[in-house]
Amino acid sequence: MSWYCGNFPENDIVISTRIRLARNIAGLPFPSKMNEEQRAELCAKVKKALAESNDSIAQSLKYIDMKDVPVEERYAMVERHIISPDFIADTHTRAILISPDECICVMVGEEDHIRIQVLSGGLQPEKAYETAHALDRLLGEQLPFAFDERLGYLTECPTNLGTGMRVSVMLHLPLTESRHHIGALADSVSKVGFTVRGMYGENSKAAASLYQISNQITLGLSEEKLLENVKALAMQLVERERNERKANDTVALQDRCLRAFGVLSQARLVSSEEMMKLLSRIKLGQSMGYLPETIETVRLLVEGQPNMIARKCGPVSPQERDIHRATLLREALATR
Amino acid sequence: MLCENCGKRNATTHIRLVVNGTVREQNLCHECARAAGYEHPSADPLDNLLSSLFGESASLSRETACPQCNTTFSQISATGKVGCPECYHTFYDRLAPYIQRVHGSTHHVGSQPTKATSTPTEKVTIESLRHKLQEMIAAENYEEAARLRDEIRAMEGGTAQ
Ligand SMILES: [Zn+2]
Ligand SMILES: [Zn+2]
Numbered sequence: 001m002s003w004y005c006g007n008f009p010e011n012d013i014v015i016s017t018r019i020r021l022a023r024n025i026a027g028l029p030f031p032s033k034m035n036e037e038q039r040a041e042l043c044a045k046v047k048k049a050l051a052e053s054n055d056s057i058a059q060s061l062k063y064i065d066m067k068d069v070p071v072e073e074r075y076a077m078v079e080r081h082i083i084s085p086d087f088i089a090d091t092h093t094r095a096i097l098i099s100p101d102e103c104i105c106v107m108v109g110e111e112d113h114i115r116i117q118v119l120s121g122g123l124q125p126e127k128a129y130e131t132a133h134a135l136d137r138l139l140g141e142q143l144p145f146a147f148d149e150r151l152g153y154l155t156e157c158p159t160n161l162g163t164g165m166r167v168s169v170m171l172h173l174p175l176t177e178s179r180h181h182i183g184a185l186a187d188s189v190s191k192v193g194f195t196v197r198g199m200y201g202e203n204s205k206a207a208a209s210l211y212q213i214s215n216q217i218t219l220g221l222s223e224e225k226l227l228e229n230v231k232a233l234a235m236q237l238v239e240r241e242r243n244e245r246k247a248n249d250t251v252a253l254q255d256r257c258l259r260a261f262g263v264l265s266q267a268r269l270v271s272s273e274e275m276m277k278l279l280s281r282i283k284l285g286q287s288m289g290y291l292p293e294t295i296e297t298v299r300l301l302v303e304g305q306p307n308m309i310a311r312k313c314g315p316v317s318p319q320e321r322d323i324h325r326a327t328l329l330r331e332a333l334a335t336r
Numbered sequence: 337m338l339c340e341n342c343g344k345r346n347a348t349t350h351i352r353l354v355v356n357g358t359v360r361e362q363n364l365c366h367e368c369a370r371a372a373g374y375e376h377p378s379a380d381p382l383d384n385l386l387s388s389l390f391g392e393s394a395s396l397s398r399e400t401a402c403p404q405c406n407t408t409f410s411q412i413s414a415t416g417k418v419g420c421p422e423c424y425h426t427f428y429d430r431l432a433p434y435i436q437r438v439h440g441s442t443h444h445v446g447s448q449p450t451k452a453t454s455t456p457t458e459k460v461t462i463e464s465l466r467h468k469l470q471e472m473i474a475a476e477n478y479e480e481a482a483r484l485r486d487e488i489r490a491m492e493g494g495t496a497q
Contacts, residue, residue: 029404
């Protein structure tokens with residue numbers, strides 16, 4: 001099951017959890033110093049290592065050479081959070097190995113030789129890590145990872161040294177945001193070695209009140225401790241948002257959420273900005289008990305992104321895209 | 337006296353910190369002191385002399401490059417990216433203060449790879465020397481055994497973290 005379809009722990013506020021492990025192969029230069037031949041060799045090595053393993057997860061991964069992926073699909077993959085924007089920014093030889101549900105993706109030839117990424121819905125850092133760790137062991141049995149006793153796993157950027165592990169949790173924080181707590185949140189989060197940034201928006205402004213927290217420190221902290229810290233911090237933010245929601249159960253809030261539902265059930269033209277703003281209110285309305293839980297707001301948020309629409313409907317004009325988006329939303333809300 | 341941080345090497349740097357009126361003293365080895373940011377990467381006096389004679393270019397042309405990938409430290413500090421795993425060994429002393437600032441640590445805690453990796457040469461050599469030492473003792477060749485023992489000690493001293 002994909003990370004954006006279904007019900008997951010703390011799903012009223014936590015959208016997703018992502019684990020990323022950075023690994024490099026000893027004796028090879030880091031990707032920005034590699035030539036095309038070395039890159040092709042690297043892709044082949046990783047492909048072979050996973051293909052020769054008997055593990056069922058490894059067997060299920062599909063190898064995709066990025067040059068065989070059309071441009072719109074590459075951007076649609078970014079919108080589904082499968083690959084990073086950096087990964088498609090240039091055209092060097094790169095590949096991914098991806099699971100059928102797209103929750104597991106091994107990127108080959110990004111900033112590091114290998115980046116193991118596992119996505120899961122809701123707040124499930126341990127579960128995501130378990131899968132990432134299994135793949136790490138599997139690859140590590142076949143490939144000599146660059147490792148130093150002092151510095152841990154060696155990475156192209158010193159900011160990823162040590163465990164090479166980045167945990168990111170995406171949270172929906174509309175009331176924390178409207179109560180102007182985001183600045184305070186950024187401060188308290190940075191004190192414990194994390195960063196916070198707005199998702200889908202420009203700079204720090206979040207388009208749908210979606211914020212992502214990620215650990216900054218990767219060296220000197222074990223994986224277990226980091227998972228513990230991430231969970232504790234996320235739960236702290238969840239509790240704060242839940243308290244704000246309880247304290248703000250007013251007709252005004254109900255009105256705002258139900259109006260959003262009203263607009264999206266009737267509109268014929270919806271831009272992606274408007275969609276994000278209104279889906280955010282619908283999601284809030286669901287957790288307040290104003291709207292049915294069955295509306296798949298996160299799925300709609302992902303499937304309504306520009307390249308996801310283009311992927312389904314082919315190359316269309318921006319206005320036609322807004323029509324397709326409005327239809328997608330109307331149909332999803334009509335049956336409720 | 338042994339370093340109070342790693343407990344492995346001799347303490348060569350005495351640090352006296354005054355925090356809120358309380359004096360804290362610490363004895364650290366050269367590497368730990370450097371990692372904690374107490375020492376600047378030592379300026380080579382010859383470098384200074386040359387650069388004062390020829391300007392910047394003299395010191396640049398003498399800059400060490402990574403034996404594996406040819407990256408220099410100025411390239412790393414300009415891009416924030418390291419050339420290859422070997423660069424971390426080549427430029428460890430100069431990277432350590434930066435790493436310390438980013439992570440608040442220079443000592444990895446956590447999982448280790450299953451397979452032998454970038455530093456196998458040193459380990460294999462010590463291992464093989466130990467093996468040879470056992471052989472020499474068994475063969476009662478004590479002169480050679482003593483030489484091997486000293487060699488192992490020297491290597492352990494030089495490669496221990
Ligand atoms: Zn020390
Ligand atoms: Zn190098």
